[in-house]
Amino acid sequence: MGWKTLDDMDLNGKTVLTRVDINVPVKDGVVTDDTRIQRILPTIRDILEAGGKPVLLAHFGRPKGERVPAMSLSVVRPALEAALADIIDGPVKFAEDCIGGPAKQAVAALEPGEVLLLENTRFHAGETTNDGTFAASLAALGDIYCNDAFSTAHRAHGSTEGIARLLPSCAGRLMQAELSALEAALGTPQRPVVAVVGGAKVSTKLDLLGNLVEKVDHLVIGGGMANTFLAAQGIDVGKSLAEHDMTDTATEILTKASEAGCEIILPSDVVVAREFAAGAAHEVVAADACPADAMILDAGPDSVARITAVFETAKTLIWNGPLGAFEIAPFDAATNAAAAKAAELSAAGTLTSVAGGGDTVAALNQAQAADRFTYISTAGGAFLEWMEGKTLPGVAALGA
Structure with a gap:
């Protein structure tokens, strides 16, 4: 320190x-x-x-x-x-x-x-x-x-x-409190360490993903980002939000993770719908079976079971971004279930959980899980840049 x-x-x-x-x-x-x-x-x-x-x-x-x-x-x-x-x-x-x-x-x-x-x-x-x-x-x-x-x-x-x-x-x-929590999560964490990274775009979190695969044991990728990774593996994601121009980058991240011994966890099953609206007709299908006219809007129950199982073996969790389109039910189910499990383990004292980022805090509050996480960061950009491994000028100056 x-x-x-x-x-x-x-x-x-x-x-x-x-x-x-x-x-x-x-x-x-x-x-x-x-x-x-x-x-x-x-x-x-x-x-x-x-x-x-x-x-x-x-x-x-x-x-x-x-x-x-x-x-x-x-x-x-x-x-x-x-x-x-x-x-x-x-x-x-x-x-x-x-x-x-x-x-x-x-x-x-x-x-x-x-x-x-x-x-x-x-x-x-x-x-x-x-x-x-x-x-x-x-x-x-x-x-x-x-x-x-x-x-x-x-x-x-x-x-x-x-x-x-x-x-x-x-x-x-x-x-x-912020610095102590982040040091415990990424500096000298208790292992195994699992990170959840969600959100819409891979392109906005390249530095984050690149840093995390060298620091964590398991990396759960959710939201629209997961669709880009599925597409990079040759899977048809229908009309889902995905950055098809980023598939080569996603492949590079998968390779880097493999070399670093980091397991990347992508959805094995998904919730799809033809429209993004509250209560829209939806179904659960295998991740590689998205209909051409449908959108992937959330991770499915098998995926959630895999994620929560990893949480149960982990000692440290870092969370940034939702697993699905959490703003609208029923596409908040995966985020809510995973957050509830993380909160339960944190409250029991078996998991140190640190979360941050605007959408993340909103999603965890909606899931009524935030108050049982070990630490919720109020910072947005600073939290992300710390997770990316960057030096923060305001922190560095304190040690000058």
Whole structure:
């Protein structure tokens, strides 16, 4: 572990510049899902209890270096105050800029026990270009830098990478939990390791698949991606979603897996239908027997039995992407059944399960399995890039 945590820092009396991800969904000026806000509360609480003064750095939307009123973090402030009601007595303080006079004055006025939120870092072009002057302007506001935004750690921005090189730095509680979970899943995992990778396209997950076949013992491929692999084996997938121009690449991945001793598990039976609609007429057929006028929309029961059997022998599970078109019943059956088994084994303590990615979290929530997984990552792109074996600038800078 090349990075420090809050426990390694003397925070008493210090201004702690804390990078958080509160880029939450908003409708009609109201936050509709405060999950990301809830996930940063342990870090803020621990900084306050250690005598530090948290100053929150965050982005909201993509203003592209311009001051866009509709993307002001002030819209998030009421939800942040509500979440912090049990931790602080008064309102969340707010500065109308993240650098310069307004920020300096707000930091200087901050009292112990208070929390300050600075305006959207992306209102400045220097944030996304990782401009040294911008990063220095941020660093000048505090004594210690704490990164609690793993979900932005794959970007070398001023508030994620540049500032970490200018101040004593550490990981916040959420970042610490993410890194510890991912290290347990891919760095030094208990074997056997099984990975589930689903989704529509092979082309978007080439690096991921290429890295995983060298790291895991079993790789379950589902969703539209599985259709491309079936097609690569000469199987007619009818009107199914498939990237026929990627079949050579799929074959290369199969060969690489074989050489690495990784078993790739593709559907042996599939659920097919003539239309993608709720309650559409459907049937289960062998994977190589898809009718020419039908689409493969889910893995079949034999495939699910094989997947769950592998889960029962595994010690570690990494999950990214659904096994079928989970958005519409009955094509969510395979994802739901596999998720339920993974959740059961995790709850029993025999399986360490780590999952991440937008569709993945939605699918596991729908299956009512997410709360029993060992760890659910809130990150999208950063989670994928970690799984791909890439260095994340925001994490690397913490160890600099």
